[in-house]
Amino acid sequence: MPFHLPAELAQQPTPFYYYDLALLDQTLAALTAAARPGNFQVHYALKANFNLPLLQRIRAAGLGADCVSGGEVQRALEAGFAPDHVVFAGVGKSDAEINRALAADIFCFNAESVPELQVLNELAAAQGRTARVALRINPNVDAHTHAYITTGLEANKFGISLQDLAGVIDSLDSLPHVELIGLHAHIGSQITNLTVFAELSRKLNELQTWLEGRGHRLPHLNVGGGLGIDYHAPDEHLIPDFAAYFGMFEQHLQRRPGQQVHVELGRAVVAQCGTLVSRVLYVKESQQVRFAILDAGMTELIRPALYGSHHHIQNLSSQGPFLPYDVVGPICESSDTFAKGVLLPETQRGDLVAIRSAGAYGEVMASGYNLREKAPAVYR
Numbered sequence: 001m002p003f004h005l006p007a008e009l010a011q012q013p014t015p016f017y018y019y020d021l022a023l024l025d026q027t028l029a030a031l032t033a034a035a036r037p038g039n040f041q042v043h044y045a046l047k048a049n050f051n052l053p054l055l056q057r058i059r060a061a062g063l064g065a066d067c068v069s070g071g072e073v074q075r076a077l078e079a080g081f082a083p084d085h086v087v088f089a090g091v092g093k094s095d096a097e098i099n100r101a102l103a104a105d106i107f108c109f110n111a112e113s114v115p116e117l118q119v120l121n122e123l124a125a126a127q128g129r130t131a132r133v134a135l136r137i138n139p140n141v142d143a144h145t146h147a148y149i150t151t152g153l154e155a156n157k158f159g160i161s162l163q164d165l166a167g168v169i170d171s172l173d174s175l176p177h178v179e180l181i182g183l184h185a186h187i188g189s190q191i192t193n194l195t196v197f198a199e200l201s202r203k204l205n206e207l208q209t210w211l212e213g214r215g216h217r218l219p220h221l222n223v224g225g226g227l228g229i230d231y232h233a234p235d236e237h238l239i240p241d242f243a244a245y246f247g248m249f250e251q252h253l254q255r256r257p258g259q260q261v262h263v264e265l266g267r268a269v270v271a272q273c274g275t276l277v278s279r280v281l282y283v284k285e286s287q288q289v290r291f292a293i294l295d296a297g298m299t300e301l302i303r304p305a306l307y308g309s310h311h312h313i314q315n316l317s318s319q320g321p322f323l324p325y326d327v328v329g330p331i332c333e334s335s336d337t338f339a340k341g342v343l344l345p346e347t348q349r350g351d352l353v354a355i356r357s358a359g360a361y362g363e364v365m366a367s368g369y370n371l372r373e374k375a376p377a378v379y380r
């Protein structure tokens with residue numbers, strides 16, 4: 001189905017984020033249908049988009065919440081996620097954040113270091129509680145994705161390296177207010193070569209065997225998120241191939257009887273249902289380049305500027321003929337460029353432009369640089 005902006009939104013002041021809730025519902029239906037046969041528990045990664053109307057639908061579909069800050073934990077609870085469906089991850093959790101999550105009795109903390117476990121133990125003891133913990137390991141698996149969003153390599157700041165794991169496990173003997181319930185790994189984001197999940201599974205299999213040799217049988221395995229989406233042809237793949245993703249773990253992960261497997265997907269759930277809608281302010285022809293200057297910029301969608309990411313751009317007002325444009329924003333940075341040399345139907349001032357696949361890591365990464373006003377969200 002080609003992209004369609006509801007007619008009444010064509011009059012809306014730009015820029016704005018448009019969320020297609022029917023598409024979100026279809027995506028959630030596909031996700032839960034693919035997860036059910038293997039009994040996978042899906043925790044949605046709020047960092048991709050934490051807008052309440054989306055969260056409420058995600059919760060209603062039966063997903064849990066994967067949070068990386070006290071603010072996200074609070075938002076998840078506000079959206080109605082049950083505390084025992086909330087996980088708190090992150091390499092730098094503050095005492096205040098931990099205290100609030102403990103008080104809410106969330107399901108699990110994904111812990112990443114001995115100092116963090118010590119703090120968890122201390123703060124849990126002070127509240128007369130026990131913190132349930134999954135150890136985030138660094139499996140040293142290359143996710144073959146952009147360097148900024150690769151997380152499972154030795155050089156990354158995330159997780160406990162495999163060489164250090166024995167020491168970390170030993171430290172638990174002296175931490176009575178910490179209960180080890182699982183292992184956690186996340187190797188990166190926007191992963192399109194799914195074979196890396198087979199490699200991750202094999203590492204986790206080895207680790208489980210090793211842990212069992214030391215007397216630890218874990219009820220939970222969390223394999224992280226990372227399933228990528230099609231930024232180039234969104235309309236051909238509006239719904240990611242969830243069956244292929246879960247299939248990798250079904251095939252390669254040796255699940256113990258009764259063991260729960262958790263995944264924490266963000267992008268694959270919400271990217272395609274969001275579109276950044278903008279207007280052309282000016283078309284400027286320089287000696288070498290024809291610029292379409294939009295009223296949206298890196299302040300509304302930083303991914304192209306930050307990672308060189310591609311987002312599909314459509315002129316919704318013009319039929320052609322097609323000409324090459326550099327599509328740029330109004331911000332005082334040369335990196336404020338959405339695309340270079342992209343073919344668009346002949347474009348003029350006032351044309352409506354859709355920047356697709358902006359539902360994940362779009363609005364949440366918006367900034368007020370250049371004292372820009374926050375662009376609103378509309379839901380249909």
Ligand code: LLP
Nearest residue numbers: 045186189190225226227264265266267361
């Ligand atoms: N779990 C952990 C521990 C994570 O660090 C992440 C993402 C996820 C789950 C969700 O990953 P997803 O399913 O969305 O790939 N701003 C970047 C992406 C940063 C991802 C950070 N971690 C971008 O715009 O591409």
